[in-house]
Amino acid sequence: MGLNTLGVKIGGLSLNSPVIMMSGIFSYGEVVLDYLDYKKLGAIVTKTVSLEPRKGNPQPRVWEAPSGMLNSIGLQNPGIKAFIKKGLPAVRKNGIRIIVSVTGNSAEEISGIVNLLSAEKIDGIELNLSCPNVNRKELMAAQSPEMTWLLVKAAKKECGRIPLIAKLSPNVTDITAVAAAAEDAGADALSLINTVRGISVDVEKMRIMEGGLSGPAIKPAGLRAVYDVFRKTGVPLIGMGGIASGRDAVEYILAGASAVGVGSGFFSNPFLVDEIYRALGDFLKNNGIKKLSCASGLLNEKEKKQAGQPRRKRKV
Amino acid sequence: MEAKNLTVCRNARLAEHLYLMEFEGAFTPPALPGQFIHIKIDGLFLRRPFSVAGQKNNRLAILYKVVGKGTEILARKKGGETLNAIGPLGKSFPVIKKWKNVYLAGGGTGIAPLIFLADKLSGEDVKITFFYGAKSRGCIGFEILPAGINFVFTTEDGSYGDKGLLDRAVCGFIGKNGRPDVIYGGGPAGLLKKIGRISEDFSVPAFVSLENRMACGTGICYGCVTKIKTGSGWEYMRICKEGPVFNTKDIKWD
Ligand SMILES: Cc1cc2nc3c(=O)[nH]c(=O)nc-3n(C[C@H](O)[C@H](O)[C@H](O)COP(=O)(O)OP(=O)(O)OC[C@H]3O[C@@H](n4cnc5c(N)ncnc54)[C@H](O)[C@@H]3O)c2cc1C
Ligand SMILES: Cc1cc2nc3c(=O)[nH]c(=O)nc-3n(C[C@H](O)[C@H](O)[C@H](O)COP(=O)(O)O)c2cc1C
Numbered sequence: 001m002g003l004n005t006l007g008v009k010i011g012g013l014s015l016n017s018p019v020i021m022m023s024g025i026f027s028y029g030e031v032v033l034d035y036l037d038y039k040k041l042g043a044i045v046t047k048t049v050s051l052e053p054r055k056g057n058p059q060p061r062v063w064e065a066p067s068g069m070l071n072s073i074g075l076q077n078p079g080i081k082a083f084i085k086k087g088l089p090a091v092r093k094n095g096i097r098i099i100v101s102v103t104g105n106s107a108e109e110i111s112g113i114v115n116l117l118s119a120e121k122i123d124g125i126e127l128n129l130s131c132p133n134v135n136r137k138e139l140m141a142a143q144s145p146e147m148t149w150l151l152v153k154a155a156k157k158e159c160g161r162i163p164l165i166a167k168l169s170p171n172v173t174d175i176t177a178v179a180a181a182a183e184d185a186g187a188d189a190l191s192l193i194n195t196v197r198g199i200s201v202d203v204e205k206m207r208i209m210e211g212g213l214s215g216p217a218i219k220p221a222g223l224r225a226v227y228d229v230f231r232k233t234g235v236p237l238i239g240m241g242g243i244a245s246g247r248d249a250v251e252y253i254l255a256g257a258s259a260v261g262v263g264s265g266f267f268s269n270p271f272l273v274d275e276i277y278r279a280l281g282d283f284l285k286n287n288g289i290k291k292l293s294c295a296s297g298l299l300n301e302k303e304k305k306q307a308g309q310p311r312r313k314r315k316v
Numbered sequence: 317m318e319a320k321n322l323t324v325c326r327n328a329r330l331a332e333h334l335y336l337m338e339f340e341g342a343f344t345p346p347a348l349p350g351q352f353i354h355i356k357i358d359g360l361f362l363r364r365p366f367s368v369a370g371q372k373n374n375r376l377a378i379l380y381k382v383v384g385k386g387t388e389i390l391a392r393k394k395g396g397e398t399l400n401a402i403g404p405l406g407k408s409f410p411v412i413k414k415w416k417n418v419y420l421a422g423g424g425t426g427i428a429p430l431i432f433l434a435d436k437l438s439g440e441d442v443k444i445t446f447f448y449g450a451k452s453r454g455c456i457g458f459e460i461l462p463a464g465i466n467f468v469f470t471t472e473d474g475s476y477g478d479k480g481l482l483d484r485a486v487c488g489f490i491g492k493n494g495r496p497d498v499i500y501g502g503g504p505a506g507l508l509k510k511i512g513r514i515s516e517d518f519s520v521p522a523f524v525s526l527e528n529r530m531a532c533g534t535g536i537c538y539g540c541v542t543k544i545k546t547g548s549g550w551e552y553m554r555i556c557k558e559g560p561v562f563n564t565k566d567i568k569w570d
Contacts, residue, residue, distance in 0.1 A: 024537065025532075031557075033534060035319040035402075055552060059541070061541065062362065062531040063529065064361060064362050068361050069361050069362055071531065267363065267533075268362070270319035
């Protein structure tokens, strides 16, 4: 399978590969891993950057969970100014497409940070509305359609021609309502899902560890979110949550994703990117499908057709 | 760094809770003392990090203690089975030619990287004194101790060597024999912190290998960070990337 069949367009952004390294999984893209074939990565999303530097959470930050892990990194980052000055040039050296993940507590903060980035040579901005590890007592933006709308709108105003992706949380009653709000406010694409809130109990030390659950344990939740949001919105989806094999990635595409996000499964399996790339190519070949975009949401479309609904034209 | 399958060629219980696992299949580039490998264990999501305890020809060794699920599974591995490992990872112990009189101080499995370092240094014109602290005589892995090196043992119950804690033995030794050029350390945080104090008190540089729970092992997730002093205060730095070996004067202990 050549590069073209697996090439995808996500909110105006053309990628050679549908495999994207997700936020928090790959530092800022500056780390060189000898065993990773960077050509098979469509893009990387940086660790989330905030306006001001953040030290991040105290130890412990990572914990084994059944079929996954909990993390509580707490958005450690040098702040947007230091990132632009030192971080960005280092990533660019790797010659890979960069989507910068950003966060902020208010529309003003988001405007400020996106404004600073809009002058930079980057390929996309992902608005992280869904980190479970800061301000645990408050709602995440992605838990409220109104707040989501407000922040996406603020970012959209400032990002110019840079594609804007909104990253949503599974910790909601109805993710499709939040997704619709993000689309309505101008998001060019959506990333789903971020981690599922969880705790682990340490019986010996009589304490808990709070964090975000990721890994195979959350794959069904991620698939559900992608499947449901695909029907309610017209923007491309980057599907993630528990992808640990090439087959998992195929499932996400069939459920409605245009591209797939590699997350904590990469920590376990250093060859995951290659495996996904190969499996997607094989899937197209074995089913006589010309392009990956033709496979996105096939299951969804099938169900709609049975229900007598028209196929909805999706934006790219 | 590489990610590859290593074949277990020996998995032996050396002492109470202390196991030695030897693999066929070294890494390119070869590991340096202080570096670690990140091992995938079936049934667990996160890999587990272990210091390289030795490397010769095409063989690599780790020393481990059974403390939980992962190490329990490791202890049951048989010769011929394979394990996927990423390595070598992290920064090694700095070694400078003019350091001719070196102390190694390790407690429990913290001796693992020091055994490797002692092995490397013993070919050079260096005087090595190895301080080895353990709970009791039954916990000491005598088999893996390199020959031709001066050992000082301490046990918590006094069943072997001096009774008491390792840092006291190091201080006492310095009192009698003078300062070394450098101290290298590994083991529980409490011990490493005390090595830091000795370094300060006697103005001797000291380098220790820190441990924390890890996810990626390669510097991409920021899970294993520890507080490191910077010009203006401190910052969380990655044990897997900026460490695991740190100069004790840079570590901000909690
Ligand atoms: C750079 C580095 C080098 C290491 N070298 C060695 C070594 O040479 N020999 C050795 O025996 N161990 C070493 N460790 C510690 C080893 O990684 C842990 O003991 C191991 O991961 C425990 O796995 P488990 O599944 O058996 O325990 P778990 O079931 O995960 O946990 C059981 C207990 O182990 C502790 N623990 C878990 N993970 C770690 C960790 N990464 N670091 C410290 N404590 C942990 C937990 O606090 C808990 O009390 C090293 C750790 C690091 C970071
Ligand atoms: C260690 C770690 C750090 C993460 N940091 C971020 C982050 O900074 N911003 C963000 O949007 N998502 C972050 N995530 C969430 C992932 O991008 C992803 O959405 C989630 O892990 C689900 O995918 P997975 O199950 O494949 O890991 C982080 C995840 C992990 C495991």
